[in-house]
Amino acid sequence: MSAQKLTITRLGGQGDGIAETPRGQIFVPFTLPGDVVNVAVEKGRATLMAVLEPSPDRVTPPCPHFGPDDENAGCGGCALQHQADEPYREWKRGLVVAALESRGIDAEVGALLTTAPGSRRRVVFAARRTDKGAILGFNRASSHQIVHIDTCIVASPRINQALPELRRLATAVAVGKEAFRFAVLDALPGLDIAVDAPFNLKETDRLRIITAVRAEASVARLSFNGEILIEKQPPELSFGSVVVNPPPGGFVQASNEAEIVMADLVSGHLAQSKRVVDLFSGSGTFALRLAQHSHVHAVEADGPSLNALDRAARRAQGLKPVTVEKRDLFRRPLMLAELKAYQGLVFDPPRAGAEVQVQDIARSTVKRIAAVSCNPTTLARDLETLIKGGYKILSVTPIDQFLWSSHVEVVALLERTKR
Missing domain, CATH: 2.40.50.1070 (OB fold (Dihydrolipoamide Acetyltransferase, E2P))
Structure with a gap:
């Protein structure tokens, strides 16, 4: 391990500062572009020892557990509490811009929509x-x-x-x-x-x-x-006007604020679709809201989550019909003939994306699509497939559900323009 003086030039995709040296890039956690720092370097990664000249974007972190290791700090839950708000927003939005550009996708990326501290449920x-x-x-x-x-x-x-x-x-x-x-x-x-x-x-x-x-x-x-x-009592969540009892450890959006923003975007885009299919539906984050105006078919591989959605839909008043299907969409995606029944579609897959499924969606007659993702890289890959199939991106909205981390949620809205 050797000590070095470095100047940080940019941020990497995980939120670490990057210094360019004759021997290559060195990644330094808890640093920012413009910082001049002393670090201890081992195998291309550095431990921050001291900030000699701070970046103009550097601010005091609001959490006592954030920062380089000492007796109180060292928590790895957040990456960028030390960065001022505006450059932080630009960096996180830039993760989405870079992912789209890497696939040759020319689409305007909206301003980052943020969630407040204390909103993670x-x-x-x-x-x-x-x-x-x-x-x-x-x-x-x-x-x-x-x-x-x-x-x-x-x-x-x-x-x-x-x-x-x-x-x-x-x-x-x-x-x-x-x-x-x-x-x-x-x-x-x-x-x-x-x-x-x-x-x-x-x-x-x-x-x-x-x-x-x-x-x-x-x-x-x-x-x-x-x-x-x-x-002692069944836990409850509200998806719009519908109350759901989520299964133990089942997937739910981390922030209720972010969920409402995403749901409003999806619901507004698909509101005029008579029949909608919700792929990777979970316990009904989108399906139960969409059922206010549309017949919804929810498809999900996790049985307990799907059962929770089904029970909630059966108890609720005033919804359009909701049907459910237990299905592993990675191994058995909905085929072209099955997709013909729907005018609207939403998919919200795990981080791996929906590579196999979107190949059939791209050849379908579905008019409107809402693509939701926590991984801009796999989302860009899936959007590229849809664009090649004749879909046009109407909007891309990044949402900061995971505050001060390197993760960003994205909702992309598409419409078929040709076949």
Whole structure:
């Protein structure tokens, strides 16, 4: 490991500063373009030792856990709390612009729509047993070491207030020595905790955890590796006017604010479509809102999520018909003949995108498409396929659902212009 003085020239895709040197690029976390820094370098990656000359875009991070490693900082949950707001917005919007340009797509990218601190309703903590009880927090950047946190400024006030309770519950769960995921959803009427762990529980462990949950007023449910151990009250989420009981650990948008923005874009674009198909529908984020005006067919591979959507649709009043289909769209995409029934389509796949499925969509007669993605790179690939098939991009909207991170949500609206 060697010490060097570097000048940072730009930000990389993960939010690290990049310095150009005779030996190639060096990535420096927690730095900005214009910073002059002292770093310790090992294998092309550097540890920030000191900022000698700060960038004009550098600001004081609002979170005490953010920044280079010391006894209080080192949390890897955020990447860019030290950057001023305007250049931060430009950088994050630029991730979408660069992804589209890499595919030769000429489309205007709208201004970044941001969410406020404290708006994350779903947070995935890392936890592990220690001699003093469980440590609960987030991994250090590029590390499996967990940083204890006392507060998380992106998480909802309810989750922050419950951190002592959550740590007690993590201690009750921490049977094995291995680290585990501790996902917390701020739902009604209480927190929904889903533990994903590489160890098993004995019956005495289950009873201890159940007793611990009963003592914590803020917790509605706790599941372990998909099995509900205790449900004091069924957690609820509202998708528009429809109340859904999400399954343990099921996918939901991380921020309710961002979900509403995305849903408004999708619903407005597809409002005139008599029949709509929702691909990768989850528990009904879009399907149950679209059913206010359209017949909706929801397709999803995860059975519990699809069952939650179906139950919610059956209970709700005033919706158009909603049908559901359990189907792995990666292995068995909807074919051209099946797509003929729909005038509107929305897809919101995992980060891998919908490469196989969009090949059939591109040849279909579906008039309007809403493409939702948390990965601009795979979205750009899928949009390229649709454009080649005769679709035109009407708008591209980046949404900062994951504040101060390198992740950005995108909604692209398309319309068929030719076949």
